[in-house]
Amino acid sequence: MVFPEYYFGQIFEARHEPGTVAYSTHLQLELLQETTDEMARNGCKKILIINGHGGNENLLPFFAQTQLEKPHDYVVYVLPILEPPPGGPPKKTAIDMHGGESETSKMLIARPDLVHMDRANQESGADQAQLKLPDTLYTAIWWYARFPNHYSGDGSAATKERGQLEMDEWEKSIVSAIWAVKADQTSLRLQNEFFQKAEHPLETQP
Secondary structure (H helix, E strand, C coil): CCCCCCCCCCCCCCCCCCCCCCCCCCHHHHHHHHHHHHHHHHHCEEEEECEEEEEHCCCHHHHHHHHHHHCCCCEEEECCCCCCCCCCCCCCCCCCECCCCCCCCHHHHHHHHCCCCCHHCCCCCCCCCCCCCCCCCCCCCCHHCCCCCCCCCCCCHHHHHHCCCCCCHHHHHHHHHHHHHCCCEEEEEEEEHHHHHHHCHCCCCC
């Protein structure tokens, strides 16, 4: 069963952009929890969330982790955004995270009617590199410090060939994930075992 697209993701880093609707953290988590709870109540005991937005790369694994807060009769799985596949037409750009070569290429396949190649190089997608911190440190303002206009890369470098390659690989990854989830008979058993032990942690054998 495929549910409709889920729109309520994490987007605080774009609150300065016109039109951004950034729901509070607690509401995002509550919406996710109530959605999966209701899906499970209606018989969906294995729920695969396929991430399509970089802003959710921390939110969704955290949400999946919170499923260990209290017992559930279902399992949440998350398929993260994957790196572009090797091979195919060589990429022309080194910086390519948001609206750049890869994403614009994929849009040329998924929704070409929304792509305006003539506008793609009207703004700079260059890394502004305003922070001078080591890569090992994380701070929430990192995206704004690098790409304050929310554009990363150069969409004018996009091609349908690159888009087809990446979309095909993404579809294969989704299919593989679905088959793995369908075959999984272990996660829920271990989840139940975990909660039984969590009720009596002092009885857990080392």
